Amino acid sequence: MAYILQQLLTKSAERFPEKTAVWARGRSVTYRELNERSNQLAHLLHERGIRKGDRIGIYFPKCVESVIAMLGIVKAGAVYVPLDPQAPAERIGYIIGNCGCRALITREEKRRGLDEATRESLEFCVLIDETPKSSNGSEVLPWTILSEFPASDAPKVVLTETDLAYILYTSGSTGRPKGVMLTHQNALTFIEWCAETFKISSEDRLSNHAPLHFDLSVFDVYNTLEAGATVYLITEDLALFPAKLASFIEAQGITVWYSVPSALTLLLLHANLNAEKLAKLRLILFAGEVFPMKYLRQLANLLPHIELQNLYGPTETNVCTYYRVERDRLPSMDKLPIGIACENTEVFAVNDQDEIVTEPSGIGELYVRGPSVTFGYWADPEKTAKMVVPNRFQRNFEEKMYRTGDLVQLAEDGNYYFLGRRDSMIKSRGYRIELGEIESALLSYESVKEAVAIAIPDDIVSNRIIAVIAPHDGMDIKPADLQQHCGTRIPKYMIPEMIEFRTTLPKTSTGKVDRVQLTQESVRAAQQAAAEPVSQ
Amino acid sequence: MSTVNQTPATQSPALKDQIREFIMENLAHAKGITSFTDDENLMESGVVDSLGIFRIVSFLEEELHVRISDEEINAETLQSVNSIEKLVLSKKK
Numbered sequence: 001m002a003y004i005l006q007q008l009l010t011k012s013a014e015r016f017p018e019k020t021a022v023w024a025r026g027r028s029v030t031y032r033e034l035n036e037r038s039n040q041l042a043h044l045l046h047e048r049g050i051r052k053g054d055r056i057g058i059y060f061p062k063c064v065e066s067v068i069a070m071l072g073i074v075k076a077g078a079v080y081v082p083l084d085p086q087a088p089a090e091r092i093g094y095i096i097g098n099c100g101c102r103a104l105i106t107r108e109e110k111r112r113g114l115d116e117a118t119r120e121s122l123e124f125c126v127l128i129d130e131t132p133k134s135s136n137g138s139e140v141l142p143w144t145i146l147s148e149f150p151a152s153d154a155p156k157v158v159l160t161e162t163d164l165a166y167i168l169y170t171s172g173s174t175g176r177p178k179g180v181m182l183t184h185q186n187a188l189t190f191i192e193w194c195a196e197t198f199k200i201s202s203e204d205r206l207s208n209h210a211p212l213h214f215d216l217s218v219f220d221v222y223n224t225l226e227a228g229a230t231v232y233l234i235t236e237d238l239a240l241f242p243a244k245l246a247s248f249i250e251a252q253g254i255t256v257w258y259s260v261p262s263a264l265t266l267l268l269l270h271a272n273l274n275a276e277k278l279a280k281l282r283l284i285l286f287a288g289e290v291f292p293m294k295y296l297r298q299l300a301n302l303l304p305h306i307e308l309q310n311l312y313g314p315t316e317t318n319v320c321t322y323y324r325v326e327r328d329r330l331p332s333m334d335k336l337p338i339g340i341a342c343e344n345t346e347v348f349a350v351n352d353q354d355e356i357v358t359e360p361s362g363i364g365e366l367y368v369r370g371p372s373v374t375f376g377y378w379a380d381p382e383k384t385a386k387m388v389v390p391n392r393f394q395r396n397f398e399e400k401m402y403r404t405g406d407l408v409q410l411a412e413d414g415n416y417y418f419l420g421r422r423d424s425m426i427k428s429r430g431y432r433i434e435l436g437e438i439e440s441a442l443l444s445y446e447s448v449k450e451a452v453a454i455a456i457p458d459d460i461v462s463n464r465i466i467a468v469i470a471p472h473d474g475m476d477i478k479p480a481d482l483q484q485h486c487g488t489r490i491p492k493y494m495i496p497e498m499i500e501f502r503t504t505l506p507k508t509s510t511g512k513v514d515r516v517q518l519t520q521e522s523v524r525a526a527q528q529a530a531a532e533p534v535s536q
Numbered sequence: 537m538s539t540v541n542q543t544p545a546t547q548s549p550a551l552k553d554q555i556r557e558f559i560m561e562n563l564a565h566a567k568g569i570t571s572f573t574d575d576e577n578l579m580e581s582g583v584v585d586s587l588g589i590f591r592i593v594s595f596l597e598e599e600l601h602v603r604i605s606d607e608e609i610n611a612e613t614l615q616s617v618n619s620i621e622k623l624v625l626s627k628k629k
Contacts, residue, residue, distance in 0.1 A: 086582060240584075241589070254558070270590065486568050488568070495567060
């Protein structure tokens with residue numbers, strides 16, 4: 001039994017040394033190569049003084065080296081932090097500082113894009129591409145240096161399943177991203193459940209559509225390694241073009257697909273999908289946002305041979321519930337359930353009277369307990385204490401559970417249904433977005449007095465984001481300037497696509513900005529705009 | 537710099553301006569980007585994402601009245617202002 005992630009690789013490397021483990025951008029590595037390269041990287045890190053629990057960032061567009069880096073870092077006993085290569089350098093700098101990354105695996109171009117203070121805070125960088133002549137800042141090491149280190153095994157480090165494996169940063173309501181700490185056990189609980197439930201075998205070819213800083217990728221990478229299968233990393237340029245992506249799925253003989261629903265909707269609408277072309281695809285998993293029923297029905301009809309599974313779970317629990325789509329029920333369903341708890345995980349809804357919901361149609365906030373639940377947020381005991389709370393429903397021993405902030409309803413058949421959020425977190429294209437983080441970016445612009453970010457429901461991407469702004473008296477703000485300013489603080493998918501200006505924002509009786517009224521007005525305006533015929 | 541194969545038909549400032557303006561106002565600004573060149577790869581610079589592509593396609597179909605097939609939606613045709621212009625011109629011949 002594997003109790004740390006790297007054992008998945010070492011076992012498969014023994015069984016299938018010459019089989020392709022990872023493919024990306026026309027290049028691939030076998031299990032033997034992946035195992036040896038990650039051993040070498042682990043030795044390099046170890047020699048440079050990296051020890052158990054140290055954080056190392058992975059900062060480059062995904063390619064085969066991404067997986068080598070992930071495994072090399074955990075083999076050194078360290079914790080990897082996947083950094084969004086498309087996020088503004090300022091945000092990346094914050095994350096590197098927040099979790100105290102000692103080193104980065106990166107490309108020279110990305111390293112150069114970081115601010116000086118961040119570069120200097122790093123002890124060293126391993127570059128997967130080239131070595132610059134002058135390193136200005138931290139020491140830089142070329143990837144070719146790996147060949148000088150032992151390949152046959154990893155350095156000896158004592159690890160248990162409760163050691164941290166990686167930290168995933170998600171949007172934070174107070175204006176800064178927060179780092180969800182995940183242990184080997186958190187990840188393996190999910191991976192082992194998937195392996196058994198979805199019968200992933202060495203014959204499978206998995207796709208990896210999600211970015212590596214997004215928890216969907218945990219399944220793609222580690223269930224591949226667990227089974228001795230092959231994972232095909234789908235790069236951004238390929239993901240953009242549905243017709244090309246569909247040809248790719250067909251040509252590579254992908255058997256298992258996992259993505260956010262919006263990626264599937266775009267494939268459905270623009271790729272001429274048919275069952276014949278995707279004959280090898282046997283399983284589609286989706287998660288991250290609600291799949292609009294009309295598109296799910298179309299997909300289910302178009303691809304009758306494919307098993308469809310709706311997975312649900314915040315990064316803090318990876319996946320905690322699932323629902324296997326029953327095609328015969330689809331026509332009469334107006335909403336897709338998030339389903340029932342995965343094995344080795346318990347979920348329950350807690351109502352306003354602080355009781356566990358047991359009766360059908362009861363509504364409450366979803367709580368999760370079990371080995372998949374995070375210890376909390378890196379260096380943020382306050383937020384951790386709010387979300388990862390003592391289990392007050394049993395007092396025999398000390399135990400934590402995670403409150404998801406999601407409101408759910410229990411149905412007659414035992415399935416849970418997602419109703420909405422308790423706070424102002426929203427989803428867009430599967431990304432978790434705290435409206436507060438956007439507002440704090442807007443408010444950091446000098447001329448902005450008040451700002452509210454609003455989510456407008458959208459068929460394809462779940463939500464689009466707009467902002468309503470009241471400038472300081474006499475200030476004139478150009479929307480494009482404000483959007484540009486946001487682009488230096490938050491990722492592109494969080495920037496409001498439209499900005500409305502008012503002299504003042506409506507207030508509630510307690511003097512707070514009236515979000516509810518603003519949201520209603522904006523949603524109504526958006527619906528009206530959508531209903532208008534296209535101008536000729 | 538090569539000017540081989542450049543036909544006079546690729547030089548139509550009005551059309552290019554229309555394309556550039558649409559992308560600037562509808563896509564680039566919403567990504568916090570305020571400038572790009574006509575040759576710039578808009579996908580690499582993050583101006584255009586998966587939905588942006590289909591907004592460009594709708595713009596070409598509804599405002600410029602050219603029909604674009606799913607197969608024509610690719611990294612070559614929609615890469616830059618110049619390549620989009622070329623696609624439109626090839627349709628209007």
